Amino acid sequence: xxxxxxxxxxxxxxxxxxxxxxxxxxxxxxxxxxxxxxxxxxxxxxxxxxxxxxxxxxxxxxxxxxxxxxxxxxxxxxxxxxxxxxxxxxxxxxxxxxxxxxxxxxxxxxxxx
Amino acid sequence: xxxxxxxxxxxxxxxxxxxxxxxxxxxxxxxxxxxxxxxxxxxxxxxxxxxxxxxxxxxxxxxxxxxxxxxxxxxxxxxxxxxxxxxxxxxxxxxxxxxxxxxxxxxxxxxxxxx
Numbered sequence: 001x002x003x004x005x006x007x008x009x010x011x012x013x014x015x016x017x018x019x020x021x022x023x024x025x026x027x028x029x030x031x032x033x034x035x036x037x038x039x040x041x042x043x044x045x046x047x048x049x050x051x052x053x054x055x056x057x058x059x060x061x062x063x064x065x066x067x068x069x070x071x072x073x074x075x076x077x078x079x080x081x082x083x084x085x086x087x088x089x090x091x092x093x094x095x096x097x098x099x100x101x102x103x104x105x106x107x108x109x110x111x112x113x
Numbered sequence: 114x115x116x117x118x119x120x121x122x123x124x125x126x127x128x129x130x131x132x133x134x135x136x137x138x139x140x141x142x143x144x145x146x147x148x149x150x151x152x153x154x155x156x157x158x159x160x161x162x163x164x165x166x167x168x169x170x171x172x173x174x175x176x177x178x179x180x181x182x183x184x185x186x187x188x189x190x191x192x193x194x195x196x197x198x199x200x201x202x203x204x205x206x207x208x209x210x211x212x213x214x215x216x217x218x219x220x221x222x223x224x225x226x227x228x
Contacts, residue, residue, distance in 0.1 A: 004156070033216070043202065043218040056215045090156050092216075101147055102206075102216055104156035 002027065004093050004105035011110045018079040021108045025072050025093030031055075032074040033102060034066060037088040046089075049074050050096050078110075086112045115140040119203045119219035126226050132190040134222045136177075136203035139184065144205040146170075146179055146186040151200045151221070160188075160201070193226045200224070 005024040013019050025032050033056075034046040045058040049068035066076045072093075078085055088109050092102035120135040138144065145164045149157040161170030166181035175190045186203060203219040 006156075035218075042220045045215060045217075048215065092157075101159045101162055103159070104149075106154070106156045 004091060004103055006089075006091050006105035006108050008108060009106065011108060012113060013081050013110065014113050015081055015083060017081050018077065019081060019110060021076045021078075021089055021091075021110075023074045023076070023091030023093075023105060025074070025091075026103055029093035029095055029103070030072055031094045031096035031102075032068055032072065033092045033094075034074070034076050035090045035092065036060075037090055037107070038086075043090070046076070081112050083112050086110060115144060115205060115207065115217055117203050117205050117217050117219040119201075119222055121220065121222065123223040123225060126193055126224070128195055128226055128228050129192045130226075132188070132193045132197075132224070134188040134201055134203075134224070136186045136188065136219060137184050138186065138203075138205050140205060143181075143208050145208065146177070147204040147206070147216075148175070148177055148186070148188050149202040149204060149218075151202065153199075157202060193224070195226045195228055198224055198226045 007022045031050045033048040036044045047066055048056040052068045063079045068074045088107045090107045092104045094100050094102045116139045118137050147162045148160040150160045151157045161172045163170040163179035169178045177186050177188045200221045200223045202221045204216050206216045
């Protein structure tokens with residue numbers, strides 16, 4: 001079974017720009033969650049999509065948004081980029097039930113200049 | 114809200130030493146508990162899990178037991194190898210009845226094993 005695929009692996013942007021990250025979940029998984037990982041804050045939950053609907057949301061500003069398509073692929077968008085948005089963005093998929101593990105992709109490393 | 118606290122690192126051990134990484138949790142219900150491992154440049158990989166009290170998760174020589182009385186899920190390995198060097202994350206998720214997939218992670222513990 002193919003794992004979770006995130007594209008691109010690396011991105012360099014400048015302040016004020018916007019960016020879109022993509023995540024393809026494991027086949028059959030309907031839940032996709034997004035996390036931001038930084039050395040200072042660790043792993044922070046952004047949001048979760050399940051069957052094309054945002055089911056859960058963390059404490060991030062509205063500049064961070066996402067969506068999920070009918071094939072369960074998900075995109076995350078960050079607008080008006082700030083230096084502090086530099087991070088590893090991880091996507092994880094699961095079948096959507098609470099006691100099943102999430103399977104992570106290798107992440108997109110976003111650097112803001 | 115539900116949360117996880119794990120011991121701060123970094124932890125440095127010699128090869129074949131015994132490993133313990135402490136993890137305690139706070140939860141109102143009966144969460145599922147997980148250990149994930151992250152190697153450099155990669156995402157998180159599930160190491161083991163336990164879904165109810167007294168369950169023992171095990172994988173690749175690592176073990177952790179779900180202790181409800183002490184709200185703990187400590188990770189142990191009897192003899193570490195250089196290849197075990199990585200960052201380890203303890204995590205919990207709500208039970209299925211909560212109908213969400215929100216996973217809470219600890220801060221991570223960096224383990225370095227020296228030959």
